[in-house]
Amino acid sequence: FSATTPYTTLPSVLLIGPPGAGKTALLTLFERGPLYNPDNRKEPDDQENPDNEEPPLDKPTVADPVAKTHTSQVPSTVELAVATDPNPSTTYRTDLDATGATAKKFLLVDTPGHPKLRRHALSHLQGSSSPTITPSALSPSSSETHKSKLKALVFVVDAAALGADSDDTGGLAATAEYLYDVLITLQKRFHRRSGSRAPASVPVLVAANKLDLFTALPAALVKSNLEAELGRIRKTRSKGLLDSGEGGGDGDAGAEEGEGWLGGYGTEKFSFKEMMEFDIEVEVIGGNVLGEGPGADKWWKWIGERV
Numbered sequence: 001f002s003a004t005t006p007y008t009t010l011p012s013v014l015l016i017g018p019p020g021a022g023k024t025a026l027l028t029l030f031e032r033g034p035l036y037n038p039d040n041r042k043e044p045d046d047q048e049n050p051d052n053e054e055p056p057l058d059k060p061t062v063a064d065p066v067a068k069t070h071t072s073q074v075p076s077t078v079e080l081a082v083a084t085d086p087n088p089s090t091t092y093r094t095d096l097d098a099t100g101a102t103a104k105k106f107l108l109v110d111t112p113g114h115p116k117l118r119r120h121a122l123s124h125l126q127g128s129s130s131p132t133i134t135p136s137a138l139s140p141s142s143s144e145t146h147k148s149k150l151k152a153l154v155f156v157v158d159a160a161a162l163g164a165d166s167d168d169t170g171g172l173a174a175t176a177e178y179l180y181d182v183l184i185t186l187q188k189r190f191h192r193r194s195g196s197r198a199p200a201s202v203p204v205l206v207a208a209n210k211l212d213l214f215t216a217l218p219a220a221l222v223k224s225n226l227e228a229e230l231g232r233i234r235k236t237r238s239k240g241l242l243d244s245g246e247g248g249g250d251g252d253a254g255a256e257e258g259e260g261w262l263g264g265y266g267t268e269k270f271s272f273k274e275m276m277e278f279d280i281e282v283e284v285i286g287g288n289v290l291g292e293g294p295g296a297d298k299w300w301k302w303i304g305e306r307v
């Protein structure tokens with residue numbers, strides 16, 4: 001091998017969640033952050049006016065904060081950076097080069113939400129010790145040998161589609177099903193730890209998106225609705241386990257008590273706090289990618305603290 005620049009693998013954060021929740025929109029918001037310049041929008045009247053020529057821009061800019069998205073079919077990855085000095089004023093919009101702040105780079109990995117394409121996203125979480133992402137699986141051009149360490153999960157949900165008693169409860173049920181699969185996968189990883197060393201924990205942020213919409217539920221209700229629905233799914237699935245004789249004991253390798261049961265064994269109601277038993281932190285924070293609202297700053301801060 002020739003002496004080339006050593007390749008250091010960046011840590012990664014996975015964007016996961018049901019279709020249409022806003023994962024890809026959020027990725028483009030973060031990616032465009034420092035490049036966003038609303039003044040860059042060309043005024044049709046101004047063209048051909050030599051007196052009004054704009055000074056040449058030294059950096060490429062974009063006039064829209066978020067890209068138009070369509071249903072994702074393949075995962076995609078972008079490289080981002082957060083300031084490492086504890087400067088609370090830096091956001092995803094901060095141009096870290098210009099401020100001279102020390103920065104930490106990481107990969108943000110977008111995944112398709114369609115049920116038939118989820119297997120890929122979930123497969124990242126099944127590693128026995130520390131979950132890794134092979135960039136080659138994400139972009140076929142990169143070398144296969146470099147694996148990125150997964151640091152955090154952002155589960156994006158559409159807060160306007162999670163009403164418990166609205167007509168389209170499909171949103172809540174479908175979202176909770178996927179979240180259940182994600183959490184039980186992480187929990188099983190914890191069970192499969194070898195020796196005394198616990199696997200590196202992967203914290204989960206439930207990003208309650210689209211709070212700009214008046215139909216959106218506040219984050220606290222998103223949380224309680226999801227907890228209630230996860231409890232219902234847990235009950236149904238544990239019944240399925242008993243009926244099929246699975247987990248019923250003898251000779252069934254790895255069927256220790258409570259495995260396959262999400263959260264604290266035997267609890268009546270499910271709450272995210274139960275996941276701490278397995279070293280899995282779950283936090284629900286509201287925000288929005290488009291429109292007026294709390295924005296995405298709190299999500300960015302949460303990610304920055306975990307990469």
Ligand code: GTP
Nearest residue numbers: 019020021022023024025069072113210288289290
């Ligand atoms: P899949 O790729 O199918 O898994 O979906 P996704 O999660 O990537 O959703 P995407 O980012 O494509 O967003 C779906 C739609 O929701 C798009 O039309 C977005 O413009 C819209 N959207 C995303 N975020 C927000 C938001 O904060 N508020 C509103 N009102 N719309 C949003």
Ligand code: MG
Nearest residue numbers: 023024071072
């Ligand atoms: Mg998408």
